[in-house]
Amino acid sequence: MTNGFIGGIHPDYKKTLTADKPIEKLSYEKDEIVSVPLSQHIGAPAQELVKKKEQVLCGQKIGASKGFISTNIHSSVTGEVVSIGNLNSPLTGKVKGINIKISNPEDSPKQIDTGKKFQDLILEAGIVGMGGATFPTHVKLSPPKKIDTLIINGAECEPFLTCDYRLMIESTEEIIKGAKIIQDELKIEKLIIAVEDNKPEAIKAFNKYIHGFNFEVKALPTVYPQGGEKQLILSVLGRIVPEGKLPLEVGVIVHNVATCKALYDAVENGLPLTERAVTVTGAVKEPKNLLVKIGTPVSKLIDACGGYVGEPEKIVIGGPMMGFSANTTDMPVSKATSGVIVFRKEDLPSLKMTNCIRCGRCVSACPMGLVPAIMEQFAISELYERLLDWHVLNCIECGCCSYVCPARRPLVGYFKTGKRQVMNIVKERENK
Amino acid sequence: MSENKLLVTFSPHIRDSVQTDKIMLNVIYALIPAIAVSIYYFGFFALKTYILTIIFTLAFEALFLKIRGRRITLDDNSALVTAILLAMNLPPASPWWLILIGSFIAIVVGKQVFGGLGQNPFNPALVARVFLLISWPAQMTSWIKPTPIIENFNFDSVSAATPLSQAKTELISNGKILTDFSDASAYFLGNIGGSLGEISAIALILGGLYLIYKKIISWHIPVSYLASFLIIVIPYWLFFPDKSLSPFIHLFTGGLMLGAFFMATDMVTSPITKKGQIIFGVGCGVLTAVIRLFGGYPEGVSFAILIMNAFVPLIDYYIRPESLGEAEKV
Numbered sequence: 001m002t003n004g005f006i007g008g009i010h011p012d013y014k015k016t017l018t019a020d021k022p023i024e025k026l027s028y029e030k031d032e033i034v035s036v037p038l039s040q041h042i043g044a045p046a047q048e049l050v051k052k053k054e055q056v057l058c059g060q061k062i063g064a065s066k067g068f069i070s071t072n073i074h075s076s077v078t079g080e081v082v083s084i085g086n087l088n089s090p091l092t093g094k095v096k097g098i099n100i101k102i103s104n105p106e107d108s109p110k111q112i113d114t115g116k117k118f119q120d121l122i123l124e125a126g127i128v129g130m131g132g133a134t135f136p137t138h139v140k141l142s143p144p145k146k147i148d149t150l151i152i153n154g155a156e157c158e159p160f161l162t163c164d165y166r167l168m169i170e171s172t173e174e175i176i177k178g179a180k181i182i183q184d185e186l187k188i189e190k191l192i193i194a195v196e197d198n199k200p201e202a203i204k205a206f207n208k209y210i211h212g213f214n215f216e217v218k219a220l221p222t223v224y225p226q227g228g229e230k231q232l233i234l235s236v237l238g239r240i241v242p243e244g245k246l247p248l249e250v251g252v253i254v255h256n257v258a259t260c261k262a263l264y265d266a267v268e269n270g271l272p273l274t275e276r277a278v279t280v281t282g283a284v285k286e287p288k289n290l291l292v293k294i295g296t297p298v299s300k301l302i303d304a305c306g307g308y309v310g311e312p313e314k315i316v317i318g319g320p321m322m323g324f325s326a327n328t329t330d331m332p333v334s335k336a337t338s339g340v341i342v343f344r345k346e347d348l349p350s351l352k353m354t355n356c357i358r359c360g361r362c363v364s365a366c367p368m369g370l371v372p373a374i375m376e377q378f379a380i381s382e383l384y385e386r387l388l389d390w391h392v393l394n395c396i397e398c399g400c401c402s403y404v405c406p407a408r409r410p411l412v413g414y415f416k417t418g419k420r421q422v423m424n425i426v427k428e429r430e431n432k
Numbered sequence: 433m434s435e436n437k438l439l440v441t442f443s444p445h446i447r448d449s450v451q452t453d454k455i456m457l458n459v460i461y462a463l464i465p466a467i468a469v470s471i472y473y474f475g476f477f478a479l480k481t482y483i484l485t486i487i488f489t490l491a492f493e494a495l496f497l498k499i500r501g502r503r504i505t506l507d508d509n510s511a512l513v514t515a516i517l518l519a520m521n522l523p524p525a526s527p528w529w530l531i532l533i534g535s536f537i538a539i540v541v542g543k544q545v546f547g548g549l550g551q552n553p554f555n556p557a558l559v560a561r562v563f564l565l566i567s568w569p570a571q572m573t574s575w576i577k578p579t580p581i582i583e584n585f586n587f588d589s590v591s592a593a594t595p596l597s598q599a600k601t602e603l604i605s606n607g608k609i610l611t612d613f614s615d616a617s618a619y620f621l622g623n624i625g626g627s628l629g630e631i632s633a634i635a636l637i638l639g640g641l642y643l644i645y646k647k648i649i650s651w652h653i654p655v656s657y658l659a660s661f662l663i664i665v666i667p668y669w670l671f672f673p674d675k676s677l678s679p680f681i682h683l684f685t686g687g688l689m690l691g692a693f694f695m696a697t698d699m700v701t702s703p704i705t706k707k708g709q710i711i712f713g714v715g716c717g718v719l720t721a722v723i724r725l726f727g728g729y730p731e732g733v734s735f736a737i738l739i740m741n742a743f744v745p746l747i748d749y750y751i752r753p754e755s756l757g758e759a760e761k762v
Contacts, residue, residue: 005756011446159446230756243759314439320446327440341445348439349447354508355550357452359699360650360706369755373704374748391755399444406451407550413442 004235007367008223009400011159011321013198017287018162023170023277025291026304028105034077034295035087036062037097040334041128042135043069050098054081059109059272062098065123071136072126075100076274076293078107088331090317090324097332100295111270118185118267125266126273126335131164131227131256132318134336137263140253141182148251150188151236152179152260154195154202155220155227158319161339163277164257166289168195168202175257176209178264182255191215193257194236198222224321225398229254231367243394278333282316282342283309292333299329301340313345321399354407362401362411368394372401372411379414384421392422452549456509458648462639463516463694469622469632473578474524478628481526482519488535489515496544510549514538517557520629520690521734522564525576530568534560554741555701558734565734573597575625592625596686599677600730608674619684626686629694633684640693649697652706656713657692657720658683664721676725688720691733701741708744708751715740 028034039045046063050056056075063073079102087097112124123138131153152175156164168175176193183191195202197219206217220226220235230241232254239250247254255263258276265271274294278301281287285306292301298317302308316323317331318338362372370391378386392415401411470478493511494504506512518538522531541563542556543549565572577592593601599609618624622632629636643649662679669676682688687695696702696716703712716736723732 009448011448234756240757242757243755245757245759312438314441314445316443316445321444323443323445325438325440325443325445327438343445348445349449350451351441351447352451354452354505355548357455357510357550357699358702358704359455359648360704361448361450363704363706363753367756369753369758371704371752374752390752391758394755394758402442403444403446404448404450406448406455408447408451410442412444416442 004220004238005231005367006369007365007400008225008231009365009403010222011224011403013159013222014281015160015162015165015198017160017281018279018289019165021162021166021287021289023163023166023289023291026293026296026301028077028102028293030102030105032102032105033082033099034102034293035097035099035297035332036073036076036295037087037089037095037332037334038063038073039095040073040134040294040336041071042133043067043071045096046070046073048084048096048098050081052081052083055079055103056081056100057110058107059111059274061272065136069136069139071123071128071138072272074109074126074272074274076109076295077102077105079103088326088328089334090326090331097295109271109274112266112272114267114270121266122263125262125271127259127262127266128273128335129256130258130262130276130335130338132322132336132338137255137259140255141186143186143248143253145248146251147186147188147248147253149190149192149237150179150183150186151232151252151254152191152193152257153227153229153232153254154193154199154257155232156199157196157222157224157227158321158323158338159224160281160341161279161319163279163289163338165199165202167261167277168199168257169205171261172205172209174264175260176206176213176215177268178260178262179215179255180213181263181267182260186253192218192236194218194220194232196220196222196226225367225396225400228367228396228398230396243391273335276333276335276337278337279339280305281339283312283344283347284342285309294335295332297329298326298331298333298340301333302329302342308342310344312342313348314343316341316343321403322397351408353409356407356409359406361404361406365400365404367398367400368396370395372415375418376409376411376414379418382421384418384425387418388422388425392418393426395419453507453509455648456513458646459513459643459694460509460516462642462648463520463629465635465638466520466629466632466690467516469635470520470524470628472580473622473631474576474628475579475581477524477576481522481524481531481628482516484528484531485519485522485535486512486515488532489518489539492535492539493544496540497548500544500548502548505549508549511539514543514556517629517694518560521557521561521627521687523572523575524628525574527571530564530571534564537563550700552700553744554738555695555698558695558738562734562738577625578623578631594626594685594730595619595624595677595681596724596730603675609677613677613681619681624685630687630690633689636689636693640689643693643697649693649699650706650709652709653697653702653713653716654692656710657696657717658688660714660717661688661721664718665725668725682724686724686731687733691716691720691737695733696737696740701744703744703747703751705748705751705753707753708747711747711751712740712744715743
């Protein structure tokens with residue numbers, strides 16, 4: 001069986017550390033502080049709605065969507081706003097956020113108004129894509145074109161992470177119902193749930209519901225980045241999303257399994273998005289899958305897993321392939337936080353750099369058919385026009401090139417920064 | 433906990449275990465059968481050549497990295513690979529000064545002047561071989577008779593021609609090939625005259641297959657090289673059997689196997705895309721066949737690969753694979 005797409009890699013998945021650990025609800029004490037960031041999504045940060053000293057209820061909207069690509073932010077606890085300030089963020093360094101002291105740890109979220117139009121309800125609930133890209137979901141659910149297929153992404157191709165896997169086993173029905181809601185609302189003909197074949201339990205769980213609901217389960221070969229939208233659509237449907245275009249161009253939308261669960265909770269139970277499952281793994285005493293309130297400091301998650309084993313050298317927020325390394329654990333869990341992975345020095349690969357030996361491994365590994373080794377030279381010499389000619393904008397930043405590079409060139413890093421420059425060139429041209 | 437010094441780097445945070453030094457080391461492992469055969473047949477001569485080449489080559493690499501103000505990176509094993517490949521391209525009884533000059537040309541002219549590892553357009557070992565061949569043709573073509581060390585322990589050398597050079601000489605002086613080359617098993621095993629590393633086709637094929645199995649090289653260059661070579665040599669032999677060696681002998685003698693599996697596949701000096709590699713391999717095959725059949729030299733592998741090395745930037749420039757869902761140029 002082929003990948004469905006070209007390239008890709010087979011890293012050591014290390015999922016067994018937490019695959020059998022049911023999602024455990026993290027408990028909170030009175031007077032603990034959670035720090036809810038106002039920007040937990042791509043697009044404009046939310047506008048704060050509360051002031052210092054104000055009492056907030058769990059589930060209360062504390063940040064309002066600002067602009068089309070933006071969404072609401074809710075308090076994940078009941079308590080008092082102690083300060084509004086800059087929080088550490090794995091993405092941008094600092095992000096504005098609201099610090100709340102918990103007064104009643106047992107409170108469950110207050111309901112949102114479910115009487116609204118579907119897309120408005122999703123916006124009201126503050127749902128974003130929970131696979132990592134955090135694109136506001138209500139925008140994705142307002143396609144300007146006819147969609148014929150909805151794919152639910154259960155690939156979870158990042159090594160170490162198992163929170164989606166546990167969700168697929170423990171909340172199978174909610175995920176399916178969430179997907180069905182999307183399918184019905186947008187009148188989509190076909191629903192396909194796609195899962196990598198290294199998660200047979202999840203595939204089995206979905207298959208149990210096939211008769212009650214009308215959908216298809218598709219087992220995909222285990223290869224990173226199978227869960228990348230463009231790779232997933234190619235593997236599942238054999239359709240190629242054109243460069244620079246969205247999946248809707250080929251009549252498809254893709255939603256992550258956790259997003260479907262959140263959407264179900266919002267539509268059926270009126271719950272805003274205030275918590276998510278996070279895989280805490282690597283060099284911690286007891287790796288776990290935790291259900292965590294948004295805004296919980298990462299250090300609390302690590303404590304809940306019994307603390308470190310040995311000396312932590314690097315802490316990754318998200319998956320090891322596309323996640324960000326954090327300079328501190330004084331950093332809140334956001335809607336994007338799928339994992340916290342602790343690495344000791346001995347767990348980390350040698351990064352001894354040599355010159356590029358043109359071995360071509362990056363070319364074979366690139367799931368987008370790019371030529372990273374040659375593009376790297378353009379990036380180093382700042383030949384951004386050439387970088388554009390070699391289609392750097394088609395790079396999905398999956399990191400496969402860097403992963404396989406025997407010379408340890410920071411390839412994907414060059415393309416991440418290079419893309420920004422190239423975008424400016426494209427904009428300039430359009431303005432002419 | 434000393435969390436205040438957490439390491440922050442770009443993703444990805446995990447890497448494949450293969451590194452440059454291991455790739456180079458695997459090339460050396462793949463050469464072991466050929467090294468063993470050459471020592472078996474040329475004994476002391478072979479050992480001396482390997483040892484001197486390694487010492488000279490590593491010394492020049494270290495010296496010129498130092499002069500260029502770079503870190504001494506002998507631990508990437510690339511100079512060691514060049515050393516062994518250079519030794520394999522030399523006659524077994526090469527004098528020490530020839531080895532010294534060859535090592536200088538390979539490392540300094542072939543590699544360091546371009547910027548060191550990964551920057552050289554031409555295969556360093558081949559640059560040295562061709563330089564020596566043109567400058568000291570007598571020393572570079574004085575072959576000794578292979579004598580298995582188990583049979584004979586004296587270090588006398590008896591000169592012997594390679595099948596290719598003998599055939600070429602006869603063809604030039606008589607207009608046709610006189611010697612009967614039909615007993616071919618020796619060519620396959622390595623019991624023939626020639627450079628250290630080119631005598632045993634079987635040992636080189638084994639090493640090449642190991643490299644393909646280990647995914648250090650892909651099949652594209654060796655297969656396209658050998659196939660395009662045969663496509664020219666076979667018809668020529670069918671039409672002019674007395675003017676050409678059989679394709680079998682052509683395939684298993686001279687530097688063809690060494691070239692196809694170890695020299696043309698040098699990743700630094702070959703195209704980076706698979707499609708480019710096939711074009712490169714076909715170019716090497718055609719040029720080798722043309723030089724061998726119609727040229728003044730009995731052997732054409734080195735020239736063919738060096739010429740194709742020059743085309744690599746061009747191939748890499750024009751043979752860009754289409755990326756997924758590629759859009760029209762903005």
